[in-house]
Amino acid sequence: MNDRNGNRNGTHPKIEDVARLAGVSTATVSRALNATGRVREETRLAVERAVAELGYTPNFGGQALASKRTNTIGAIIPTMENAIFARALQALQETLSESNVTLLVATSHYSPQREEAQLRSLLARGVDGLALIGIYRSEIAYRLLDTRRVPFVILWSDPAQSTHVTIGFDNQAAASDVAERVIAAGHRQIAMISGIRDGNDRAEARVAGVAAAMQAHGLVLPNNWLIEIPYTLDDGEQAARQILTKTPRPTAIVCANDVIAAGVLRAARELDIDVPSQLSVTGFDDIELARAVSPPLSTVHVPHRRIGSTAARLLMDWIITGNRPNSVTFPTAFMARESLQRLEVAVT
Amino acid sequence: MNDRNGNRNGTHPKIEDVARLAGVSTATVSRALNATGRVREETRLAVERAVAELGYTPNFGGQALASKRTNTIGAIIPTMENAIFARALQALQETLSESNVTLLVATSHYSPQREEAQLRSLLARGVDGLALIGIYRSEIAYRLLDTRRVPFVILWSDPAQSTHVTIGFDNQAAASDVAERVIAAGHRQIAMISGIRDGNDRAEARVAGVAAAMQAHGLVLPNNWLIEIPYTLDDGEQAARQILTKTPRPTAIVCANDVIAAGVLRAARELDIDVPSQLSVTGFDDIELARAVSPPLSTVHVPHRRIGSTAARLLMDWIITGNRPNSVTFPTAFMARESLQRLEVAVT
DNA sequence: CAACAGAATGTAAGCGCTTACATTCGGTTT
DNA sequence: AAACCGAATGTAAGCGCTTACATTCTGTTG
Structure with a gap:
């Protein structure tokens, strides 16, 4: 069953096997391996050699059980x-x-x-x-x-x-900032495409931020210009279509993230609405996509x-x-x- | 230390505590919880009740150690x-x-x-x-x-x-297919932007596939029209710039993935080269990005x-x-x- | 009703590791 | 040289669970 080194063939070597081969106790092996407690350099090397020779790796269960980590x-x-x-x-x-x-x-x-x-x-x-x-x-x-x-x-x-x-x-402040800039650019007819707010504080805060900024400028976000959708390109495109095919049309759409904004760009393209001359669009997140689409998205950089x-x-x-x-x-x-x-x- | 239910306060309950409260042995608790071995329904419920009362969850280390899974x-x-x-x-x-x-x-x-x-x-x-x-x-x-x-x-x-x-x-066949289609569209001046091939069999296969298809049509992929870069948008853009700012210019660029292709589109846009009328571009992967950019990318759909x-x-x-x-x-x-x-x- | 079989449960031996505590070792100090 | 001390190492008791095997029920059969 055991070869001359004390290797039990078949099964994986355990700390005891290492200890035997290195000529020390299991406690010393453990200490040497985990660098906990003092071990003479010479002993440490002997342990290391034994570990290498046997191809030992600690058993996770045993380790977790004993160390509680x-x-x-x-x-x-x-x-x-x-x-x-x-x-x-x-x-x-x-x-x-x-x-x-x-x-x-x-x-x-x-x-x-x-x-x-x-x-x-x-x-x-x-x-x-x-x-x-x-x-x-x-x-x-x-x-x-x-x-x-x-x-x-x-x-x-x-x-x-x-x-x-x-x-x-601060999601809300960041979203407010976006809205402020859209307003500062002269926009008054502003729509927003949000993520699903239920159970999502970030989505909620972003809508609140935009709404607050608009209100501060005497603007309102009409119900039919606030659409809540999952964060996907297709949903974004569809929501934008819904908004853009009705009259009056907003001059800007603030989106809860870049993916949605990319969807809006696609909708605009298909509806032959030029961005940004006929419609401004903003995103949120500043992922790679924001700079891959055309025109590149104004967005909020998040680290x-x-x-x-x-x-x-x-x-x-x-x-x-x-x-x-x-x-x-x-x-x-x-x-x-x-x-x-x-x-x-x-x-x- | 123990309350009237046998709960040891402070520490997490263990299987023994559950067993005691349910009035069975630890073996039965284990069997009931893991649905291994037969356990009377009544007993199972008693165990479940005890588990719920104590808020017991099995200790991972112990479980892993004993079960070897x-x-x-x-x-x-x-x-x-x-x-x-x-x-x-x-x-x-x-x-x-x-x-x-x-x-x-x-x-x-x-x-x-x-x-x-x-x-x-x-x-x-x-x-x-x-x-x-x-x-x-x-x-x-x-x-x-x-x-x-x-x-x-x-x-x-x-x-x-x-x-x-x-x-x-089959990465190679898929890449060959792309090249075939580019060639079938009348392109003869074809460049390729590849991923780093070293240590990456897929990147290697894709280049081999494109090269093979071109060769089959008597075309060659000149060295300066085959650029190897990391899979990023910026690298793609830069590589495209390198290719597109020299004469002669290819009429098509085959890219190893969609991200690189998106970078090529951006370079083309900045160099005022219209895609697809002046330059065709293909990607690989068919990620969302492929349909977000403009024009949408011809690419290979991978499941x-x-x-x-x-x-x-x-x-x-x-x-x-x-x-x-x-x-x-x-x-x-x-x-x-x-x-x-x-x-x-x-x-x- | 004894004998028996299968179902249900219990007993207890590990699984492989860490670590508190005990012991030994090799100098130093007095 | 005895006494002492810190460093190095060993001893062995768990950690909490699964499971082979033993035991006890329970219902059935002859």
């Missing part, structure tokens, strides 16, 4: 198909990987029920920490998080609106990658030190591009 | 920022989630070294299965996979080129989501039954859109 953090996002989340997740993963922590990913499709289910699943997987999107979720979900005492951060929302550790920006990497850093910090970190608010920036133009036509 | 599968992709991988990953995750399996995600940035590092990390995390992109990786990586006996599937490559279980399509969901299904099958499944080859389809146009100018 999985070196795994989980993220639940609406969908990876939205570039903003993909970017943040990418940065999150890269940063975690520097600490030798792996990332469990789950998606909710913007559904609180699915998020809760995924949350249970990740908690059962023993994640050491969690990254979640937005502040809206069921009491149950928050309670789950609370009783498990798992460090978690909330991304994308405005820290000012949240009692938890959150890494995001997606920094949100992700900051999340990783705060979480690791929290997990290691045990101290809850402070929230982080990022600034956003309006990116003026061709899709928004000063209104030339005199409107009485 | 983690219900976790890993995926290593180049980057989530490329929509094709994000889409496949999304589908993979969704499908896995139906089997109550969670997904560990790691990224390699197209670097074999990083892939190997991530592979080690995921193997150490005890994944039950793995999804990898492409067939090129170090001997060491393959050996690692082999000695661990972890089921793994390869995505995106051509199953015909691989000895492992792979889920993909990204199906690749992902199929990967999940095959992996689960393999893990559960222990039988290695067969590879799957998907068909691709050329999507004729405006960016490719018949060459009108008579070229002698």
Whole structure:
């Protein structure tokens, strides 16, 4: 069963095998491998040699069970198909990987029920920490998080609106800023295509921001000029069609994100409405798409990658030190591009 | 320390606590919870009640250690920022989630070294299965996979080129088809912007496909008309600039993916070269971007989501039954859109 | 009604690792 | 040379779960 080195063939070597081959105890092997506790350099090398010879890798279950840590953090996002989340997740993963922590990913499709289910699943997987999107979720979900005492951060929302550790920006202010600029460009007939607000604080805040800015200028956002749709190109195109084929027609459409705005551009193109001379369009997010379409979109730059990497850093910090970190608010920036133009036509 | 129900306060309840409260043994609790072995309905309910009352969730480490399964599968992709991988990953995750399996995600940035590092990390995390992109990786990586006996599937490559279980399509044939169509449209001066071929069999195959089709028609792909760049919009734009600002100028540019093609469109726009009347452009992948840009891109439709969901299904099958499944080859389809146009100018 | 079979449950031995505590080792100090 | 001390290492007790095997029920059969 055992060869001359003490290798049990067939099964994977365990720490005991390494210990035997290196001529030390399992405790020393563990200490040498995890750099916890002092080990003479010479011993460390012997252990390393044994590990290499046997091709040993620690068993995850054993390690997790004994140490009560999985070196795994989980993220639940609406969908990876939205570039903003993909970017943040990418940065999150890269940063975690520097600490030798792996990332469990789950998606909710913007559904609180699915998020809760995924949350249970990740908690059962023993994640050491969690990254979640937005502040809206069921009491149950928050309670789950609370009783498990798992460090978690909330991304994308405005820290000012949240009692938890959150890494995001002021969606409402950013949206207000967009509207202000559209208004400053002379537009008065302004429509908005929003994401689904139900259960989505960011979508809600963006509409609120636009509405507030308009109101401040004595303008109103009529009901039929505020359309709520899923964040897809096709939905954006369709919504734009609905707005643009009726009279009167807005001179500008403010969109809740770049994908929707790209859909609006496509609708305009097909309806032979020139952007920006006949219609101004703004997006939100500043993803690659914003500069790929023609004309390039005026939009709000959001530091997606920094949100992700900051999340990783705060979480690791929290997990290691045990101290809850402070929230982080990022600034956003309006990116003026061709899709928004000063209104030339005199409107009485 | 224990309250009247036997709840030890502070710490999380364990299976023993549930057993005590339900008045059964830990074995029965385990059987009831995992639906393994027969348990009287009445007993099952008692266990469920105890679980609910205590808010019990199984400890992951203990479970993994005892059962030798983690219900976790890993995926290593180049980057989530490329929509094709994000889409496949999304589908993979969704499908896995139906089997109550969670997904560990790691990224390699197209670097074999990083892939190997991530592979080690995921193997150490005890994944039950793995999804990898492409067939090129170090001997060491393959050996690692082999000695661990972890089921793994390869995505995106051509199953015909691989000895492992792979889920993909014939990249070379698809690329040849594109070139054929460009040639059939009358183009003779054709340039190609490729992805980095080193370590990437798909990029390699696509160039080979285009070159083969051209050769079959007595055409050559001159060195200065074949540019290799990373898959980004900016790189695509820059490469296109390089090609388009010299004389002679190609009448068509075949791109290795849609993102690069979008970059070419942007370069053309800035150089005042009309697409498609003065320049035809083709992409590859058929991501949303292809229909967002103007003119919409002629491209190759690849069933990204199906690749992902199929990967999940095959992996689960393999893990559960222990039988290695067969590879799957998907068909691709050329999507004729405006960016490719018949060459009108008579070229002698 | 005894004998028996299958269903339901219990007992207890690990799974492979970490870590508190105990022990040994090799100088230093007195 | 005895006493002492910190560094290095060893011992062994869990961590919480699954599961092979043993035992106890329960209903059926001859």
